[in-house]
Amino acid sequence: MWRTVWRSIDRFSLQHFKYVINELRKIKVVDQHNRELVIDLLQTIVEIVTYGDRQDPFIFECFMEYQVLAEFVRILKISGNSKIEAPLLQYLSIMIQNMGSEHAIYYCLSNDYINTIIAHQYDFDGGDLAPYYVSFLRAVSGKINRDTLCLLVRVNRDVVTSFPLYTEILKFAQHGEKMIQTAVHALTLNIFNVSDDMVYQFVTSPPASQYFSDLVYSLREKCLRLDVLVQATDETCTKQRRKEILLESDEIVDDLYYFKDILSVGEPRLSKVVTQDLLNLLVFPILIPLLQLRQSNGFYVSAVTTLYIVSYLLVVVGGKNIVNAVAGVILYPYMTPRRDAAKEEITNSSSDTHFFLNLLRDMEIMEIVGSESQKDENINGNHICGNDDVRLERNGILMYVFSDNHSLLLASLLLLLILAESKDLDYTSDSMIGLSDIQDPMVFYALLKVLASQPPLCALIQWHTGWFMQKLLNFQVMTLGEQHLHLFNTSYQQSCERLQKELDGCWFDCILDTMKDEWENCETALKEPLKSKSPSFALELAVCKQSTDGNTNSSDTAWEIMVDVVKVFILHLQLKALISKGELLEKPLLDSADSGTSNSLDIASASFGSEVYLGSGIPCRIAFSNAGIRDIYMIPAARGLSGKVILAEKHPFRSQRGVVIAIAPLAGLRPTIDEDHPTWLHLWIREFDPRSKARKSRGCNSHVSNSAVDGRWTLGFPSAKGCEIARLLILEETYKQRSFIKSLLAPLLQKNDPGNLCNEQAGRKL
Known part of the structure; x- marks a missing residue:
């Protein structure tokens, strides 16, 4: 009894700390009988060490003197099937995370104790040990810097031969739990952000460099799963299907942001490996077949999904190498008339990003476009395209810009606009044959045809079409002909007629309030920069094909239709103002004093x-x-x-x-x-x-089963x-x-x- 009182009163004293350590040393084997006692001892040690790191330096001196970390290693080895690993790793994580002094951190990472704990043979099958283990590794990575990183690697003649912290965490790179995937990303970035030449050499050399290839292969699988959802044959735009597409696309975007974080480290060897894998294993295999430069090599993704992926890659990851490589592939068919100038540029330029072939050659990824198409291309740059018949079949990106498929038209146009506004693009304006074509009034005419379709397309398609028209009007000096204006007038009148129809509908009393609310939303959307345009709209257009017209007896569905009609009408008003005056229309005064008895x-x-x-x-x-x-x-x-x-x-x-x-x-x-x-x-x-309800803009008015x-x-x-x-x-x-x-x-x-x-x-x- 007195012993219990003494321990509770003086539990953070040096004497009690020594007592607990001695009690732990007495443990010869860990089994089900003493498991709880061992856990209690480990917890007490961690609590006292954490306290002593801030309050009592003698406690940490005792921690070092008694080689307490060695005791943790010993307990781990004698634990057998006692399932002591999870709490042991949890307490170690807590202790390391809460250490503030550099002296304490340096000691804990030295003597190879941490490496021994990391490399221990754990049984991760059928239990919950993996999250504790990964959290422990992440806690360790949070304490590394240029001074402590060397304590976790084994070196022979200035070459890293072993790095358990890195190699062990990579085993969880494809784990199904999101929390573990996030921890893997955070840990690897912690390592990449420590500027250590030997570690960079290790992670960018086989077999460790295979991690980046595996990442891209995993991204490819997600792209394939997304494409299956997008290409599903069911005609309805169901809520569940949209949710599945959103979840799958979110995972892809998360991966792209991780690649961006890796490239943002700024280490040339790291950037080169990641860029090569992204281009070789993802971008070129989906872009080159899309543009009919070569047949698919077993990895096929539909056009709309390809354009979505590449656009998001440019928006999120970007960078000179990726932007110029993508531009080179997209503009490849349009380079043929300038092959002599291109050849001279390649010969005389010392830059590695001026032209597509020069870029790929310097990045050591020339084989992706060379091996199976020798008849069209010469690796040495003698011919950019030697077969005019082949080139005639290669309409390139404009094949989709002028497509009758509205999703492809808008998605391909977004990709070209992203390239046109990219600051990383090194092509000169004279060589931008493909990008100059998007400024052609024919593209504007194609967009007007979409806007004036009869019966009218869904509001989402009309809205995005109008957004692109506004961007093109501001993109360059352009003169519209009578055909353009007549087509726009037709579309404008159709929009007026649809609004007139809503004035006879069941929500006519809310049209004015809706117009006031949506006017500001429209102005904000039209003024937003291109970089804020999410490429995901292409997927929405691909799965949402329902027209805004249709009879319904449901007031909630009728409300959505009315809001969509108002949105499109406001868009037409703004486009009309842009065409005639060159500026957006100011919000009209729609308020009026009521009158009555x-x-x-x-x-x-x-x-x-x-x-x-x-x-x-x-x-x-x-x-x-x-x-x-x-x-x-x-x-x-x-x-x-x-x-x-x-x-x-x-x-x-x-x-x-x-x-x-x-x-x-x-x-x-x-x-x-x-x-x-x-x-x-x-x-x-x-x-x-x-x-x-917060009603957002919708392109397809799905009749959900739980409607009011x-x-x-x-x-x-x-x-x-x-x-x-x-x-x-x-x-x-x-x-x-x-x-x-x-x-x-x-x-x-x-x-x-x-x-x-x-x-x-x-x-x-x-």
Whole structure:
């Protein structure tokens, strides 16, 4: 008893520390009988050492004197099947992570104790040991620097022969758990960021350098899995399918950011190995068959997925070597007319990034485009393309820019724009034959054809098409012909007609508010730089093919369609302003003062439980499931932008007043008299509340199974004539509200005269 009290009071003393160490030394074998005791001793030692590192230097001197790390190694070796490894590694991780003094860190990493613990033969099958082991390795890597890294490697004649911390963590590079993958990336980057020449030589030489190739092969497998999802034959744009594509693409992007972090280290040997593997094993195998430069060698990815991957590679990883290599492949078919100039450039230039062939030769990756196409290319640079017939079949990237497939058109155009705006591109403007072609008005014409398609394509395609048109208008000086303007006018009128249709729909009362909200979103999107454009939109376009047109009785789906129509209409307004004035259109003033009588003011401010005037109300009855049949008054009223139908019960003491028991918007009521019961009036009530959800722009309006179910009221009137009067009154008030909103939108819905637009555009250059 006294011993227990003494230990609890003085548990961080030097005497108690020595006692615990001696107790640990007495352990001759670790089994199920003493496992808990050993764990308690290890935990106590770590707690005292962590305390002593900050508070008592004598404790750490004792730690060194008693060779406590050697005891940890001994316990590990005598543990047998006691499963002591996980807590031992956990406590070691805690101790190393919390060490602050350089002296303590240097000691722990010396004497080869840590290497022995790392290299111990663990059984990772069927248990949870792997996360503890990886966390331990990561904790060790967090303490390395130029002074301590040498303590973890074994060297013979200035050559690293063994590096357990690095080689052991690489065994978990393809582990299925995300946490472990993240730890592997963090640990390797910790090592790469320590500027040690011998370590760089080790990690970039076989067999350690195989890690980078394995990374790219793993990335290839993810690209294949993504392509399977993108190319699935089912026509519906299901929520689950989009989720799977998003998850798979996120993993690919994570890998690309890891490659970027490696290249950001800035070590030439490391950058060269990683760049070679990315180009040899990923970029060229998917790009060269895509551009018909050579047949696929067993690794085939569809065009849209290829363009997505390469675009993201340029956006995330980038770098001179990768950007110029990709540009060289893409522009290869357009270099043939300039082969003499290219040959002279290669001969005279000392740079390694001026032209495609010179670049690949200097990067030692020439074989990727040479071995199977000797008839077209000469490795020594004598011919860039010696077979004109072959070149005629190689339309290159423009084959997709002018494709009828809208996903390919936009994805390939994004890739070219990324290259055109890249600061890492070393090609001169005169040699950019492929990139100059995207400035051709024919590309703008192709985009206009997409925008003016009939029936209209989904809003996502229209939106991205308009975004690219805006970028091209700002990309260079361009003059649009009458065909361009006529096509745009057609598209603009179609957009106006779709908005007019929505003014007759069930959400016409929300169009103005939606336009105010989406106007700012549109301006922000059109002004955003190209580098912020995510290439993932190409995958969305590939799987979302549903048109924005279509009949639906679901108010939530109708809402999404209305929002999409408004987005596209605003986009057309902005494009019209850009074409005619060269600048975005300012937000229009859509607010207007409401007008109405005092009675309508009373109705407009009504809420559940409030009192309203019953003068314009029509007596009827309604049956509620929980309250039975009730005598009420139905009051439809429109005042300016507001329109609602109110159900009120007569006030028990005030004959001309009623108490509101239910309210619904006039929009979407669709009053219908029952065919079998002419005194019954059916009203559809919107149950979906757009304010309760963050509705983002969608290109496909998928009808999800859990969509809101609209409600329905059935009102009973004393006579068929009274029922008809009620129906007409609702329609009249609805017409008043709709007409008021149309009057506010009229200035924006004026017909576009292509002649006037042509005259406006003639006064300036685009």
